[in-house]
Amino acid sequence: MTMHFSPDVASPFIDSQSRLDAFVANQAFDRPTLVIDLDRVATQYRALKAGLGRADIHYAVKANPARQIIGRLVDLGAHFDAASRAEIALCLDEGAEPSEISFGNTIKRASDIAWAYDQGIRLFAADAEQELEKIAAHAPGSSVYIRLIVAHSEADWPLSRKFGCDREMALTLLDRAKALGLHPVGFSFHVGSQTRQAAMWAPTLDIFADIWSEARAAGHDLTLLNIGGGFPAFYGEEIEAPTAYAAAVIEMVEARFPNLDKIMAEPGRGMVAESGVIVAEVLLVSRKSADDMHRWVYLDIGRFSGLAETEGEAIRYQLQTARDADPMGPCVVAGPSCDSADVLYEKRPMSLPVTLQAGDRVLIRNTGAYTSTYSSVCFNGFPPLDVVVI
Missing domain, CATH: 3.20.20.10 (Alanine racemase)
Structure with missing residues (x-):
């Protein structure tokens, strides 16, 4: 198990009732990481x-x-x-x-x-x-x-x-x-x-x-x-x-x-499942045309790096950002790989803040099950999902 984080980084995700959220709030992660609360x-x-x-x-x-x-x-x-x-x-x-x-x-x-x-x-x-x-x-x-x-x-x-x-x-x-x-x-x-x-x-x-x-x-x-x-x-x-x-x-x-x-x-x-949260990052927010109704939000984690259960959009994970109080709009959510199948939610677009931008942190809730084990070894050179257990 590898850990890639540094302490004492400010974050909006502090929940005084949650040891898991408190831990995540005070770490910086340089790649997608699953945090598990034993x-x-x-x-x-x-x-x-x-x-x-x-x-x-x-x-x-x-x-x-x-x-x-x-x-x-x-x-x-x-x-x-x-x-x-x-x-x-x-x-x-x-x-x-x-x-x-x-x-x-x-x-x-x-x-x-x-x-x-x-x-x-x-x-x-x-x-x-x-x-x-x-x-x-x-x-x-x-x-x-x-x-x-x-x-x-x-x-x-x-x-x-x-x-x-x-x-x-x-x-x-x-x-x-x-x-x-x-x-x-x-x-x-x-x-x-x-x-x-x-x-x-x-x-x-x-x-x-x-x-x-x-x-x-x-x-x-x-x-x-x-x-x-x-x-x-x-x-x-x-x-x-x-x-x-x-x-x-x-x-x-x-x-x-x-x-x-x-x-x-x-x-x-x-x-x-409910013991874990994945800390991810927005890599890109774009539209395919000037009048495209849906934004495309690309995360640094996708179907090949732990979110395989989005196949058929069967499991719909809950996403949380620091901008969730802002106006929301429909988004297609996709992963980072150079594979056209690496799209998480498109049939039922996900509502995300209109102010969302590259570099924003995204928490993917209740991801303690069937994520680290589904993560590929190194598809496209992306590292496997890190796991931190607290």
Whole structure:
């Protein structure tokens, strides 16, 4: 982790209630930087845990793998959903027990399965016969859960098609897992990232409750349900408070799934997004013609340097400047790279101060999730997104 800032620089972004804002207000950053407040991560963990009750929180490491975040969550008693060998190693290095880690990616290299097994990992995800065969060969006797496909999602960022399998395939895979000497313990699914209201879970839970009952009737002693992620963060549209949201989801789960010994939840965005702010800079404000109704505002960060989730304008980050008391006008917002796809918001232009100019600081709010991990290594020579953890 590199840090590029100097102290004692005046800034208009002082909020006496916010340690994060107070820190940012007194730093100068010479390139786009994500600042994470660990106390906010801890607060969100406790809020989600209060609602989730007996469910184990398996933090989705991919959302933000900052070592300090993992270490703090280990201290708080969190478990972890890891997508790769590197993520498993990170969790183990920070003190997580192997029994607290699930290898939740359904697409795994055989050698990584074997390595994870050697480290003590015994819980794996699968959604295909070949994946079960790899697990049986390299992690014999392990427990597996079968990921179900979510065909219809109300989430802002649906996760259908690539992951999961349908009802018939899931039941077949339970049989196949048994035949391979594995222990099929349950199902997993993901309602879609940024599912803003708990009520949006109900249709998916209804469908999967039927599959659960069918599997148990077929003789499978299922005891685990992994409800995945979907827990939302605030991006300008109303969401429910984390404890109430989580409690409502668990209430629906408990009502539909009998014989559950273990419930897993995998918040990623909902755990860390609101703990972070990106400090960016305006590079250019221009128009394409004299009568152009929209200004173009180019930032020093774009889709290739951390803001990949602006794809399709699915996630609309909140931008704050020192000029927000001035008159506002519609803007197309774009990144700095020499790639025409590096446009953040154009279909729905963003309202920004008419006085905005090159050199102005811009804070991009609630960017603690899926930014540093999406940042490219050096596209166009621009450095990766810096991360500072306080």
